[in-house]
Amino acid sequence: MIYLKLYFEFFKIGLFAIGGGLATLPFIRQLAGKYGWITQKQILDMIAISESTPGPIGINAATFVGNITAGVLGGILATVGVVTPSVIIILLVAHYFIKFSETQIVRSVFSGIRPAVTGLIAAVGFEVAKVTLFNVDVISKALSIFDIKILPMLNIKAVILFGVIIFLMNKYKKHPVTYLMGSAIIGIIFKF
Amino acid sequence: MLPIIQKEIVEKKKWSTNEEIIDCFAIGQCTPGVIAVNTATFIGYKKKGVTGGIVSTIGVVLPSLITITIITMFFKQFQHYKVVQYAFGGIRVGVIALISNTVFKMFKQVVVNWVCIAIFVAAFIFTAFTDFSPIIMIVASALVGILRRWDSIKVEGEGVE
Numbered sequence: 317m318i319y320l321k322l323y324f325e326f327f328k329i330g331l332f333a334i335g336g337g338l339a340t341l342p343f344i345r346q347l348a349g350k351y352g353w354i355t356q357k358q359i360l361d362m363i364a365i366s367e368s369t370p371g372p373i374g375i376n377a378a379t380f381v382g383n384i385t386a387g388v389l390g391g392i393l394a395t396v397g398v399v400t401p402s403v404i405i406i407l408l409v410a411h412y413f414i415k416f417s418e419t420q421i422v423r424s425v426f427s428g429i430r431p432a433v434t435g436l437i438a439a440v441g442f443e444v445a446k447v448t449l450f451n452v453d454v455i456s457k458a459l460s461i462f463d464i465k466i467l468p469m470l471n472i473k474a475v476i477l478f479g480v481i482i483f484l485m486n487k488y489k490k491h492p493v494t495y496l497m498g499s500a501i502i503g504i505i506f507k508f
Numbered sequence: 509m510l511p512i513i514q515k516e517i518v519e520k521k522k523w524s525t526n527e528e529i530i531d532c533f534a535i536g537q538c539t540p541g542v543i544a545v546n547t548a549t550f551i552g553y554k555k556k557g558v559t560g561g562i563v564s565t566i567g568v569v570l571p572s573l574i575t576i577t578i579i580t581m582f583f584k585q586f587q588h589y590k591v592v593q594y595a596f597g598g599i600r601v602g603v604i605a606l607i608s609n610t611v612f613k614m615f616k617q618v619v620v621n622w623v624c625i626a627i628f629v630a631a632f633i634f635t636a637f638t639d640f641s642p643i644i645m646i647v648a649s650a651l652v653g654i655l656r657r658w659d660s661i662k663v664e665g666e667g668v669e
Contacts, residue, residue, distance in 0.1 A: 481601070
């Protein structure tokens with residue numbers, strides 16, 4: 317039953333995605349691989365939509381994946397699923413230990429988790445970059461006949477745009493939507 | 509998010525103090541789930557118990573649920589148009605740039621010693637090149653964190669007794 321599965325998979329994400337923001341990303345990518353609910357490219361579309369609308373990425377991601385997979389009801393159930401564990405945990409924490417975040421054990425756990433979450437997100441970035449910035453087919457063909465030419469392996473248009481955005485982001489620090497809008501226009505003009 | 513909460517909840521409605529909100533953010537960051545949702549649950553609970561917690565959670569989730577549902581419906585309808593495909597082709601590159609930037613910032617903030625580098629590399633390799641569930645990485649890295657600081661945890665435990 318797809319609805320139950322959506323609820324429980326997103327319940328798990330709500331339970332283990334710690335650290336806010338992009339922390340849900342590695343889990344969504346794993347779902348993409350496990351069930352084929354969404355594609356690698358749709359993950360990127362989802363982030364774009366999340367960044368361009370108000371509201372937390374974790375919630376937006378659940379609604380998006382649920383909707384794509386099983387329509388409006390799927391979206392609602394995935395969203396409820398992702399929220400359920402944190403509501404239970406926060407209610408317990410608020411009731412029992414207010415000084416929770418200052419205990420040594422919590423700090424120790426986080427000293428381990430934070431670099432792991434960074435590594436997980438970096439890995440997802442690497443995976444999606446592979447699909448978008450490189451021509452994967454060309455690479456595997458080139459490697460198989462040991463005739464390695466660098467240029468056809470890169471999706472030149474994408475690599476240039478990537479470099480320009482990184483540069484602008486660090487120079488002007490505007491809201492992400494600005495860069496996404498710019499990328500959309502470039503995409504239409506240069507037929508990405 | 510934090511500035512909006514401060515303006516609405518502390519200054520206008522006086523439901524909570526600035527210190528409480530900051531505590532709440534600290535708890536929100538070190539419990540699983542979305543920080544904004546955790547903050548809403550926490551403040552709702554403080555004011556009106558479990559019902560308050562649940563109602564304010566629904567309140568913070570509903571706008572994104574509705575917005576994304578509508579956008580996804582449009583997205584499904586229009587994703588076959590060439591123009592939309594080109595636009596999203598460009599946008600995907602933009603998103604990869606955003607992710608790279610975030611990872612770079614997190615790395616600078618979080619990866620401060622050799623143990624952190626080891627955890628970062630392990631998490632990266634397992635996720636990028638194997639089908640390991642991220643859950644395993646999260647649990648394992650939490651254990652490493654605890655083991656590494658076992659002495660100070662024990663001291664604190666004895667202090668309480």
